[in-house]
Amino acid sequence: MSRLEKIFEIKREGINVPRGLVTIGLFLLVLLVVVLVGEEKYWENVTFGALFVAVSDPGGAYSARLRAMTWVALGGAFVTGLGYAIGGGPWAIVVIAAFVITLLCGLTIKFGVHAFTSGLLVNSWFLVAIAVPDGLHLHASTSGWWQQALAWLVGSALFIALTFVGWLVKGRKEQASHFPETSGNTQTPLTRPVVLFMLIRALAIAITVAVAFGFGVPHADWMPIATLVAMQATLGQAALATEQRFVGALFGALLAALLLTTVTNHRALEILIVIIAAIGGVVRSANYALYCTCIAAVVLLVDDVSNPANYAAEGERVLFTIIGLGIGLVVLVLAGLIKKHSAKTPANTVSAAS
Numbered sequence: 001m002s003r004l005e006k007i008f009e010i011k012r013e014g015i016n017v018p019r020g021l022v023t024i025g026l027f028l029l030v031l032l033v034v035v036l037v038g039e040e041k042y043w044e045n046v047t048f049g050a051l052f053v054a055v056s057d058p059g060g061a062y063s064a065r066l067r068a069m070t071w072v073a074l075g076g077a078f079v080t081g082l083g084y085a086i087g088g089g090p091w092a093i094v095v096i097a098a099f100v101i102t103l104l105c106g107l108t109i110k111f112g113v114h115a116f117t118s119g120l121l122v123n124s125w126f127l128v129a130i131a132v133p134d135g136l137h138l139h140a141s142t143s144g145w146w147q148q149a150l151a152w153l154v155g156s157a158l159f160i161a162l163t164f165v166g167w168l169v170k171g172r173k174e175q176a177s178h179f180p181e182t183s184g185n186t187q188t189p190l191t192r193p194v195v196l197f198m199l200i201r202a203l204a205i206a207i208t209v210a211v212a213f214g215f216g217v218p219h220a221d222w223m224p225i226a227t228l229v230a231m232q233a234t235l236g237q238a239a240l241a242t243e244q245r246f247v248g249a250l251f252g253a254l255l256a257a258l259l260l261t262t263v264t265n266h267r268a269l270e271i272l273i274v275i276i277a278a279i280g281g282v283v284r285s286a287n288y289a290l291y292c293t294c295i296a297a298v299v300l301l302v303d304d305v306s307n308p309a310n311y312a313a314e315g316e317r318v319l320f321t322i323i324g325l326g327i328g329l330v331v332l333v334l335a336g337l338i339k340k341h342s343a344k345t346p347a348n349t350v351s352a353a354s
Contacts, residue, residue, distance in 0.1 A: 081130020
């Protein structure tokens with residue numbers, strides 16, 4: 001089997017159709033609600049507040065589930081409000097915020113893979129939140145930052161309420177995780193190599209944000225997102241998973257660019273986001289590259305769903321995506337050096353693959 005075949009090898013036993021159907025149902029329910037109340041402009045934040053909280057549900061006793069979901073709900077609301085408030089403001093503040101949030105989200109690896117995965121989702125949403133007001137030329141007084149944060153909380157509360165009802169209906173029994181791939185409470189010590197690696201990841205995101213916002217480069221907002229998706233997630237991540245993340249980020253950008261230039265109807269783009277997110281849920285355990293493709297496409301589509309452009313603009317976005325992938329490769333090389341150096345010190349440990 002060639003390396004490319006290995007990257008796209010599909011494990012049929014990992015296909016999870018029910019999870020995809022639940023994703024579609026959740027997205028369409030939120031879309032229906034916001035349309036009925038005439039607040040469709042908040043659809044993205046309500047929907048992804050619900051979705052990311054759903055992913056953060058670790059299963060088990062409801063008290064533990066509620067605690068994990070609440071942290072993501074509050075963290076997501078914070079980065080949403082912050083992103084919309086500062087996204088159209090001074091670029092230096094945006095860069096500092098991107099560095100700090102990426103670092104803090106990275107350090108959640110201390111609490112296990114599930115917490116780290118939730119941190120990555122919140123991190124990616126912050127990159128979307130800072131891009132929207134900048135792309136629409138909004139600032140703190142016109143971006144509606146607190147309304148957007150509230151929309152995120154509404155979506156989060158909606159899913160938490162659904163889980164509570166489900167818990168009561170099932171006799172208050174423990175619930176299995178929706179994403180067993182990231183389940184488990186194994187913690188990773190924040191050793192010097194792990195912290196150094198997370199600092200490098202945060203610096204890489206800060207650099208891409210500085211280029212996108214500091215130099216006023218049109219359509220460069222995809223670069224930080226692509227870098228985050230493509231970068232090696234943890235210091236000990238397997239080589240195959242790293243390759244799958246990289247390929248998935250590239251293919252996701254190409255898919256998003258294609259849809260933004262060929263689909264002009266806003267509602268149709270929203271439906272496509274729902275479908276692609278559902279496919280991602282279905283194939284998460286079947287093939288990580290396809291999952292990363294879906295995640296990258298969904299996040300990039302949400303980033304620009306209100307601002308579809310022509311072929312030239314999408315070409316620039318793909319170009320900056322490739323640059324972001326290049327920065328991700330640099331981080332990969334640095335991670336290899338850190339891992340090699342830390343291996344010489346038996347006392348040091350590296351984290352497990354995400």
